[in-house]
Amino acid sequence: MTPDQIRLVDALAGHLPARVIVTDPAEIAPWETDWRGRWHGHAALLLAPTSTAEVAAIVAAAAAHRVPLVPQGGNTSMVGGATPPADGGAAILSLRRMNAIRSLDAEAGLAVVEAGVILAELHAVAATVGMRFPLSLGAKGSATIGGLVSTNAGGTQVLRFGTMRGLVAGLEAVLPDGQIHDGLAALKKDNRGYDLTQLLIGGEGTLGVVTAATVRLVPAVAARTVAWVGLADPAAALTLLRRFQRASEGVESFELLPAESLDAVLRHIPGTRAPLSGAHPWHALIEVTAAHDAREAPAAIVEHMLGAALADGLVADATIAASEAQADAFWRIRESISEAERATGPAAQHDISVPIEAMPRFMIEAAAACEARFPGTRASGFGHLGDGNVHFHVRAPAGADRTRWLAQEAPVVTQFVDDLVVAAGGSISAEHGIGQMKLGELERLSSPARMSALRAIKAALDPHNIMNPGKLVALAPRGPAE
Amino acid sequence: MTPDQIRLVDALAGHLPARVIVTDPAEIAPWETDWRGRWHGHAALLLAPTSTAEVAAIVAAAAAHRVPLVPQGGNTSMVGGATPPADGGAAILSLRRMNAIRSLDAEAGLAVVEAGVILAELHAVAATVGMRFPLSLGAKGSATIGGLVSTNAGGTQVLRFGTMRGLVAGLEAVLPDGQIHDGLAALKKDNRGYDLTQLLIGGEGTLGVVTAATVRLVPAVAARTVAWVGLADPAAALTLLRRFQRASEGVESFELLPAESLDAVLRHIPGTRAPLSGAHPWHALIEVTAAHDAREAPAAIVEHMLGAALADGLVADATIAASEAQADAFWRIRESISEAERATGPAAQHDISVPIEAMPRFMIEAAAACEARFPGTRASGFGHLGDGNVHFHVRAPAGADRTRWLAQEAPVVTQFVDDLVVAAGGSISAEHGIGQMKLGELERLSSPARMSALRAIKAALDPHNIMNPGKLVALAPRGPAE
Missing domain, CATH: 3.30.70.2190 (Alpha-Beta Plaits)
Structure with missing residues (x-):
């Protein structure tokens, strides 16, 4: 552990149950790499609280001792959003043990669910009362509510029910200074200033830690x-x-x-x-x-x-x-x-969206443009037409060396595709977020207005840059502890 | 005009059409007082741009010369949100001349509408193509899109269609440093960092000026x-x-x-x-x-x-x-x-919400508590049950002196009602916002976590406190011009 980590553990040891503080490398190892094995980091410390009060104590101490925290749920990020930095100085903040469904009101169509509840479990519990939580995706057996909120997850039912942003009726979170924001009450009308819930949705854990959410349920x-x-x-x-x-x-x-x-x-x-x-x-x-x-x-x-x-x-x-x-x-x-296309050879994959009306033309023209610009490649889009969201894959030419093509050609292809997306008024990240993977492209393709606003918000709410640093928006490195 | 205002006018005069810069007190006077005559302010300068580029030029110059701007649409705020401060140092930034409907696509159910378009006009234009914009309220003949967005307006159709937050598919705004944020593209899925559109909705013009919005239309x-x-x-x-x-x-x-x-x-x-x-x-x-x-x-x-x-x-x-x-x-x-109850005597009126499930009990118990605490008063709630939003009125005892009661008793009643609302997990501002009127109650009743987050966001995005200062969240007075 780093000296800062040691001081953090010392500060917490007397106040939290021993099980919350994990320093056994074997226990931490599975969480240092993302589920697809593409992002590798290191953390000598993992903290696994079981209550909002414990999370608040951890965040406050981490802020005081300047130990960065990497919130993690099911570790199913597609963009390296939950993988710790390589320098080992951060602590993984695992929310998996905060897994209570605090309440479920079928009549009101609302459930209060802790961050560590797994999506498939929420599906199952809702079904027992004739209701359902209308968001699903491939990782439902691992993905947790906290991660789904923090990445504004989408999936296959967005057409009708929207992304997590449309399904979250309230949030509880610990802000980067350790204060608890209690916004769980489901209020259809609430105009008390800037909407912190909306800011935390899709915030990728960089503005605070989501500890629980009030989510909407609909009839089964x-x-x-x-x-x-x-x-x-x-x-x-x-x-x-x-x-x-x-x-x-x-x-x-x-x-x-x-x-x-x-x-x-x-x-x-x-x-x-x-x-x-x-x-x-x-x-x-x-x-x-x-x-x-x-x-x-x-x-x-x-x-x-x-x-x-x-x-x-x-x-x-x-x-x-x-x-x-x-x-x-x-x-x-x-x-x-996706599985079938993997079997056909390496591909540069893009989770992109454009305005729905523009999607038919984009699918045809972007594919043609890619194939013309990168001879031998085959490009095609498939996916959620109703959301203006396709997974746009550009497959390597036949016989291309997999490793070399993915390392050297795919990034060039991706920049080309991203430029087309921006020209079509679209988003280079439709549902997967920015994480580490798209940090450079976000920076390259966003207006100065957007980037300066993102940086200002991050710096204002997390002045010591301890919440999931290096994800979503890059800031200057943190200063020494005061 | 103040010296700062004179410098601002000098800076703008060469670059903007003369009609944009209004200094005639008679022309400004109607906009210095809110529509109900409850809030009075003063501004020696009114700026009335006709394009986003002109708004950007004005905001950049106002930031440079430290002249606060009070964005104003139809001037129909219920909470003094569009009334300039009394010191006369601010300029009113009127968006009324930005009143183009830039596009309307009935098939896609989307319209791009400038900030100064009046709600009733949008209703009328949508009707010509068999569509409607499903938000309506009493002030529809005056209220503008920019104001409706900036206050996250509600109305009588929220039950089905939600507030403005649910109807805005994209936004264009000028940020407090004069940069243009172009977020008009209607993307159902877009996870490129913190959602600036959501932050500006309900921001009451304190984080920037909304210049246009992409809004959803539904079949007539x-x-x-x-x-x-x-x-x-x-x-x-x-x-x-x-x-x-x-x-x-x-x-x-x-x-x-x-x-x-x-x-x-x-x-x-x-x-x-x-x-x-x-x-x-x-x-x-x-x-x-x-x-x-x-x-x-x-x-x-x-x-x-x-x-x-x-x-x-x-x-x-x-x-x-x-x-x-x-x-x-x-x-x-x-x-x-409301009109009928005004005829029955003075009342303390509250625009509040509680979770819908809690509303039936709240209406009964809060009325009883008020009448017990303030003998002779009559309390009742009416309104949007489906939104958990009632207008809760406490009427003065028979024979009470109107002016004295409203000045001395009503504020005490309001604090009592607001305490009940907070105890029920509700909001002291359901649909009217904070403006000037509820600034003190927001401060009194919000958690330190919420208040410090609101202040941090405001200070980060508007470091010179020039955007609608003194509304929504109070900051320390602005410093001298650099």
């Missing part, structure tokens, strides 16, 4: 209808999406993928089969749901809408899943794309 | 059903609200009022009549709407729900407006309460 799904559609181009898909949205508030997902993504899945993922018999350049996966007291079945809506779209030629072909098993099979195709 | 209402219901108590009203919300996504308003509010209207507002024949202690006004392509008429939903509620005794009586004229008559009762 009683019926869903999943359809697979073949289309000529993304513009037709957007038109179809708009029609669906006008017809029903129950449109939960509208995922778009090109033929080559489907082909990659069929080739590399055992047990998958094409939903439609013919070949189509583009495909959409649509899910419409209804709660148990809905007055119209989603199947009727989907049949009506697809019938009309087939009749007027907007879609080339369509099929409705005849069973839950078939619906799951459709979804498995969508969820296997 | 094709059919509405308005019902009036007699109930035993607020708890029954909440149960009914929950049932309606489960049955339909089209519940737009659910307003609750006690018998005495209805009685005051019937007594003092000519042409009003009771919707129900019998007497009931509480009343609810419910509106359900549908767009033109909805698959079920709102009338069927309302009839079904009220039929069930009458059958099981949840409501005592109910009637559905048989015509648009009758629907308007029901709404006129609700909208006349």
Whole structure:
């Protein structure tokens, strides 16, 4: 441990249960590297509090002794946001033991959930009372509420329910000076100055530690209808999406993928089969749901809408899943794309968004531009059309050396893609955040107005730069302890 | 003008059209006092730019010359938020001439609207393309988009569509150093660091000047059903609200009022009549709407729900407006309460919110507590039950001297009410903001964590305290110009 870390442990030892303070390297090791093994850091100290009061005590002491804290939930960041710095001087602040669901009110549609509660557990508990928490993503078995809040997580249901920002009704957090901000009360109207809850959502732990959140629940799904559609181009898909949205508030997902993504899945993922018999350049996966007291079945809506779209030629072909098993099979195709594309070779992957109206053109033109600029590459986007959010992958030329291409070519490709995104008025980070990975691109591509505001906010709320330093926005190194 | 103001005018005069710089006291006078005549200030200078570039030039020069700016739209603040300080040293920055609707895309449901556009005008323009902007309030003929954004305005449709925070998809603003923040692109997913748009919404012009917003539009209402219901108590009203919300996504308003509010209207507002024949202690006004392509008429939903509620005794009586004229008559009762209660004598009025589940109990218990603590007063709440937001009025004892009571007793009553609100986990400002009026109560009742965070943010983004100083959060007086 560093001298600062030793002083911090000395300060805390008398006040916190021994189990909170972890210095055994073997116990810490799994949390020093991100889940994909791309970011490596070091921390000689891990703190695992079980209450908000313990978190407050830790943060206050860490501020006094200038020990940086790296808040960590399920360690599922896609951008190195929860990996400690390499110098070993920080302490990991694990929220996993703060895992109580403090309350759940089905009638009000609200739950107060601690930061360490795992997303899948919240799903399960909500289901026991006929409700659901309408946000899901691949890492649901590990990702925690605190991390989901701090990264303003998205997923596959944003189209209808929004990101975490739309699902958080209140927050409790420990600010960088150790004070507790109690904003858990779910108030639909509250105009008492700057909205600290909104500032902490997506703050990536750099402005404080989220310790609990009041989240919205909605009635459980009683019926869903999943359809697979073949289309000529993304513009037709957007038109179809708009029609669906006008017809029903129950449109939960509208995922778009090109033929080559489907082909990659069929080739590399055992047990998958094409939903439609013919070949189509583009495909959409649509899910419409209804709660148990809905007055119209989603199947009727989907049949009506697809019938009309087939009749007027907007879609080339369509099929409705005849069973839950078939619906799951459709979804498995969508969820296997990343895995299938990994099997086809190395790729530069981008989590980007542009205004929804601009997305059809962007998908076509950006892919063409990439392939022209980097001969031999293949570029395509797939994902959440309804959110203006695609995962835009540029695959290496056939025969490229994996390690060399990813190290030397991929970053150039990424800058090229990011420039296209900015030109289209979009965001270089749609749902994954900035973390360490996009720090340089954020700096390169943001207006001076945005960057100076981000720095001013960070410096004002965390003057000693102890909260997750080196993530989201870079500041000058911290000064010596006073 | 002050020497600083003279220097500012000198700096701007060569660069801006003469019409932008207003120094004629007669032209400025109407904007020195708020619309209700409760707050009086003085400004020897008013600046009325017509473009974002002009706003940026003004803010940069004002920062350089340390002239505080008071942004003003329709001057309809309820809390003195747009009234200049009394010392005359500030300049009013009027956004009213920035009144272009830059674009409107009905298909995407988005409009880019400049700060000075009046709410009623946006309503009218949206209607021409079959859309609507789903936020309305009494001051719609004067209130501007910039002011609505800066105060996170609410109104009567928050139940379904949320406050301005839920309707703003992007913002353009000039930050306190004169830099332009261009965040107009409507991105459903955008995780590029702290959300500046969210920080400016509800910032009351203290962190920068909103110059334009991208706002969401929804399909125009094709059919509405308005019902009036007699109930035993607020708890029954909440149960009914929950049932309606489960049955339909089209519940737009659910307003609750006690018998005495209805009685005051019937007594003092000519042409009003009771919707129900019998007497009931509480009343609810419910509106359900549908767009033109909805698959079920709102009338069927309302009839079904009220039929069930009458059958099981949840409501005592109910009637559905048989015509648009009758629907308007029901709404006129609700909208006349404040005027009617003014006719009954002076009152201390409070715009407060508590968690919705807590509202029924709060309305009963807070009224009883006030009447016990201040003998002779009559207390009651009415308003947006579905938002947890009531206007809680405590009326002076019969025969009280109006001026004396409002000056001496009302502030004591307000502190008492605010204490009850805080004890119930609520907000002392639900939809009107802080402005000048609630500065002291915000300070008195907020946690040190909240206050220090608000101050740190303000000082960081506006280090010279030139943006609407003395509103929302008090800072130390500004220093001399450098």
